[in-house]
Amino acid sequence: KKGNYDHFMQKEIHEQPHSLTTTMRGRLRDKSVVLGGLKDHLKTIRHSRRIIFVGCGTSYNAALAARPFLEELSGIPVTMELASDLLDRKGPIYREDTAVFVSQSGETADTLLALEYALSNGALCVGITNTVGSTLARKTHCGVHINAGCEIGVASTKAYTSQIVVITIMALAIGADSISTQSRRESIINSLSDLPDKVREVLRLDNEMKDLAESLMQMQSLLIFGRGYNYATALEGALKVKEVALTHSEGMLAGEMKHGPLALVDETLPIIVIATRDACFSQQQSVIQQLHARKGRLIVMCSSGDAASVCSGGSCRLIEVPLVADCLQPVINIIPLQLLAYHLTVLRGYDVDQPRNLAKSVTTQ
Numbered sequence: 001k002k003g004n005y006d007h008f009m010q011k012e013i014h015e016q017p018h019s020l021t022t023t024m025r026g027r028l029r030d031k032s033v034v035l036g037g038l039k040d041h042l043k044t045i046r047h048s049r050r051i052i053f054v055g056c057g058t059s060y061n062a063a064l065a066a067r068p069f070l071e072e073l074s075g076i077p078v079t080m081e082l083a084s085d086l087l088d089r090k091g092p093i094y095r096e097d098t099a100v101f102v103s104q105s106g107e108t109a110d111t112l113l114a115l116e117y118a119l120s121n122g123a124l125c126v127g128i129t130n131t132v133g134s135t136l137a138r139k140t141h142c143g144v145h146i147n148a149g150c151e152i153g154v155a156s157t158k159a160y161t162s163q164i165v166v167i168t169i170m171a172l173a174i175g176a177d178s179i180s181t182q183s184r185r186e187s188i189i190n191s192l193s194d195l196p197d198k199v200r201e202v203l204r205l206d207n208e209m210k211d212l213a214e215s216l217m218q219m220q221s222l223l224i225f226g227r228g229y230n231y232a233t234a235l236e237g238a239l240k241v242k243e244v245a246l247t248h249s250e251g252m253l254a255g256e257m258k259h260g261p262l263a264l265v266d267e268t269l270p271i272i273v274i275a276t277r278d279a280c281f282s283q284q285q286s287v288i289q290q291l292h293a294r295k296g297r298l299i300v301m302c303s304s305g306d307a308a309s310v311c312s313g314g315s316c317r318l319i320e321v322p323l324v325a326d327c328l329q330p331v332i333n334i335i336p337l338q339l340l341a342y343h344l345t346v347l348r349g350y351d352v353d354q355p356r357n358l359a360k361s362v363t364t365q
């Protein structure tokens with residue numbers, strides 16, 4: 001089943017050009033999108049007062065990555081809830097809300113309990129899952145299957161990128177009635193068609209990520225700074241490193257750096273800064289300058305061709321990735337971090353597909 005690969009996680013990382021293709025199959029037209037599972041509910045969603053994403057772990061991070069684009073196209077406030085925290089707080093949910101539950105397995109206990117809670121409060125409940133026939137798929141009012149294919153490695157990889165793509169397509173469907181965003185929508189639909197090829201391109205960084213993993217073998221901790229579309233990339237990259245490489249790692253919002261984390265910076269702590277081209281680029285450049293000034297041990301992820309400009313005034317290691325549309329860049333940017341977590345784990349001799357203490361599907365609270 002693993003084919004030419006040593007581990008399922010490795011296979012699933014490299015499968016992403018294919019899994020993304022199946023996720024998008026039948027759903028993209030020239031200038032529009034089709035989601036069979038949502039089409040009868042789009043009107044209700046467009047009229048909702050708020051869209052609430054609910055999920056755990058990687059599924060939450062995927063929703064966070066797609067949130068800016070959904071806000072942009074829908075004009076509806078989009079809020080984020082970790083399922084357990086929503087339950088702990090019994091946060092208010094109303095009939096006028098659309099609650100979107102994101103879960104690869106469709107069986108995560110916290111997510112399902114939050115679903116019960118939202119159903120009992122009268123919200124429209126939408127599911128986004130990889131598992132046909134799962135409890136989530138059955139109990140939601142409507143939804144979208146991500147069709148990424150069965151994911152076996154405990155660390156979620158291909159489901160993450162497919163979830164981002166499905167939520168992006170959902171945003172395109174919700175925004176489809178607006179003339180003012182039409183050219184933006186068409187350009188994103190074009191970028192979606194090109195995405196599998198760009199993913200193939202970024203996967204060529206495999207050996208480079210193995211070298212980087214070797215150079216980071218001794219680290220105790222790894223910080224990852226992102227912002228905007230790639231705040232989620234920082235959180236998700238750190239989650240991968242924690243859960244498979246069993247190494248402390250934290251993803252942080254770069255805008256929060258000077259509000260505390262800056263105190264951690266020294267010559268030894270490795271820090272990855274995500275600084276690919278988008279509206280936040282100049283802010284990330286100034287973050288890099290500040291980290292240089294404190295002699296931080298920097299690894300900068302930048303768009304191809306930006307190597308010379310992004311790291312002027314200090315030394316740093318670079319990860320150059322292909323540039324895609326801003327809202328799809330998180331799909332590309334997570335891949336080198338998935339590869340890094342994978343190689344770190346193998347080098348350290350840990351179990352990649354079955355990390356200690358973890359289960360693929362967390363069916364208890």
Ligand code: UD1
Nearest residue numbers: 035036037038127128129132136137140141142143144145
């Ligand atoms: C569906 C078929 C697909 C077929 C296509 C052809 C299924 C599972 N999918 O895909 O095989 O090729 O039509 O047009 O038979 N749903 C939920 N909650 C969820 C996920 C899905 O209620 O969490 C519901 C949807 O609202 C929909 C149904 O399940 O009614 C299938 O969803 P999805 O597979 O995404 O629909 P299509 O892409 O249209």
Ligand code: F6R
Nearest residue numbers: 057058059103104105108155156
């Ligand atoms: C991380 C990971 C977990 C899951 C989380 C939710 O790689 O696998 O964080 O993402 O347990 O699982 P699902 O998506 O099945 O609800």
